[in-house]
Amino acid sequence: MSFNLGKLLSPLMLPLILIPFMLYSSACAENLLLYTLCNASETATNYTKNSKFEHNLKSLLQLLSVNTPISGGFFNTSVGNSPDRVYGLALCRGDVNHDVCQSCVQVAEQQILKECQSNDAIIWYEYCQIQYSYRMFFSSVEYTGKYPDWWNDQQKKVSGPFQFDQVLVSLIHRLSLEAAFNPKSKKFSTGKERVSGNVTIYGLVQCTWDVSPADCRACFDFSLGDLKACCYSREGGTILGRNCNIRFGAQQFYNSSSSSPSDETLSQNAPLDDSTVPIGITLTQQSDVLATREMPIMDLASIKVATDNFSDSKKLGQGGFGTVYEGVLPDGKEIAVKRLSRKSWQGLEEFKNEIILIAKLQHRNLVRLLGCGLDGEEKLLIYEYMPNKSLDCFIFDSERRSKLNWGARRDIIEGIARGLLYLHEDSRLKIIHRDLKPNNVLLDIDMVAKISDFGMARIFSENQNIASTRRIVGTYGYMAPEYAMEGLFSVKSDVFSFGVILLEIISGKKNSEFHKTECAETLLSHAWRLWNEEKELELIDPLLPESCPADEVKKCIHIGLLCVQEDPADRPKMSPVVALLGSGGSSLLPTPKQPPFSVGRVALFDGFSPTVPSINELTTSSLT
Structure with missing residues (x-):
């Protein structure tokens, strides 16, 4: 028997039959x-x-x-x-x-x-x-990044991937900060950014409500690393976490009628609780700021008074992204003010990075960030004042270097090592500094070494060992070879920089300039040659005002050479370095291999110009 469904069903009955199918489809x-x-x-x-x-x-x-x-x-x-x-x-x-x-x-x-x-x-x-x-996990971040790789948009590659990936990172950073630090967001944000022509990226980020703004932001950073690994140059991608999720696509996938902090105007003049800003900050084209209770804000007028309106006479130094001034607050407290370049995109990134990272780090061998200042295009970072300035002012100045005895040099070496150990292993976050050099090691009134300048630093997830970048930043003479040549960085690239500084402190000579006067050798190859010839004591700075304990100096040179080995896998981590520096002799230390940038490679290194005007970091597989 057959039935004509069209004859059996009247038009009035159709909606009643379609409703269950509509509900079923919606539910699916x-x-x-x-x-x-x-x-x-x-x-x-x-x-x-x-x-x-x-x-x-x-x-x-x-x-x-x-x-x-x-x-x-x-x-x-x-x-x-x-x-x-x-x-x-x-x-x-x-x-x-x-x-x-x-x-x-x-x-x-x-x-x-x-x-x-x-x-x-x-x-x-x-x-x-x-x-x-079975265990209490509320209000704590345990990062577990997963992604559903069966989604079709994650399989499709985009045309013009370099520009697409740049815009994607910018969008996710903006949404992450808005979700984490805008009290109205409920830890959720959506938005879009145009790549070119009719190509637009749509993004969504969300945290569970129980985590703090800073932990939410850190979770997004971990997720972004995984997103880059799985979905760069793709039309879409999703990272799922216990505490946060990130998704993007080339088509709109979220409900635009819902309130999203991305679509709200966030005024710099909005009320701030206790005059503070978040650890993690974003400035829009209108210099808007998101605020919450994390860091003191100092108004521009007070900072101008403290620095005599940024007088040249108060200038302590100048870097690639800004100038540092000495200042005195009304209560007599001395401060150092970093005034970041007004129009510099890199300066903005450095500003955000410093606040995100250093404000939550507390260690004797890290410089302390006291607050920040925001006013239009002015971006200011306020630090504790270091009366002895930076390490380079001592070890590369013949008059001041002569006053730096072996005990002081040894303490500085150990202080830098302890600061790095804290960043790599002992803090809540695993942080790679990426620009460690004597200029970025400050000395307080007691000559205690304090690592500074975290503008180029990067956070690693707990299980992440290496990452790569297309925009290589840092300073010649201190960059590890894998970073300078390939853009790869890890804790071992910081270890390399530490080894260079250690040898410079002992010798009083700068690695990047050594080959100009020493038969085309670098300081590293010179130290290694002397060590092989058992003449390593000849490396000691002749200006040292007193005789040095030979065994202790030899041990330090040996440790320095282990740190500057060419293969990152051969370099020690900072935990054994700290332990070795505090132990006895060097008889049990492994034999160091030849460092990089020997005679045949100096010219290549000097002529290499890795800087590309973009940031595009990709997480790669683990490195032992």
């Missing part, structure tokens, strides 16, 4: 499964079926399903008591409404139970995510 779109991570931590194990843990988990998921939509799109809670207590969190995308959020969380709740029997799991859908764990 809202609940597109992106990724499931059933063992979200190294300590995750499977729970027992019908156990107390499973009972608590099901109760938790029901609470998330009910409370997340009515709480505005985010809810976290826990159920039960130890050892069966379960912590859970749900987050809906910031541009979806109550119904879409509710539908997505309900489906995610069922799916995570179906797919995972682990006691620590995360599931991501296009419009929501759910995570639960």
